[in-house]
């Protein structure tokens with residue numbers, strides 16, 4: 167069986183009670199799977215999530231982190247803070263952060279370094295817009311985003327990074343990439359990472375963008391796709407579990 171990383175991204179959803187119910191259900195559902203299951207929670211629920219899923223198989227993630235240490239950064243949280251809540255991974259450079267909050271590749275790189283320092287796995291998200299795809303810029307955009315994200319990161323650290331190919335036009339739109347587009351995007355990322363380090367790193371690369379239980383089997387069966395980053399379809403524990411209960 168192909169072992170997958172299946173990561174839910176809750177984004178800005180759930181009341182406290184809903185988060186409680188969801189995490190309790192997810193924890194139970196994920197017990198039976200051999201895949202790696204994780205969920206990126208809103209930061210305000212990390213404490214609750216840490217109490218509920220604690221030392222279970224389900225990994226806990228943050229959706230964002232500031233790259234600075236403690237200090238005058240109103241409204242922000244840093245890697246050391248989330249580490250205290252047993253956070254295993256954090257999303258970095260999600261396209262919503264890039265487009266809505268003007269995050270730059272340089273910010274992504276700093277966040278990756280800060281997370282690695284605290285032994286938190288960065289999940290680095292990259293992806294092209296529809297316009298860039300139509301202009302045949304996909305490979306260039308992905309390669310540039312990867313190169314900048316990995317600036318001054320050595321080989322040993324790079325081994326601890328997960329990547330996600332998330333075409334911007336497929337996120338939250340209900341229009342996923344075709345399996346060949348998704349596979350090709352993930353391959354571009356793998357090749358770029360390998361070319362930067364001159365060795366075969368075998369990076370884990372997830373696909374994200376309107377992934378659901380209907381298209382999951384086809385997408386996740388692709389050779390270069392090691393799992394999924396799932397938004398909308400992860401918001402119900404049962405729907406999410408339909409994906410991670412799949413045998414690929």
Ligand code: PGA
Nearest residue numbers: 337338375376396397398
């Ligand atoms: P979606 O979101 O599955 O709702 O398209 C994916 C993501 O934003 O990571």
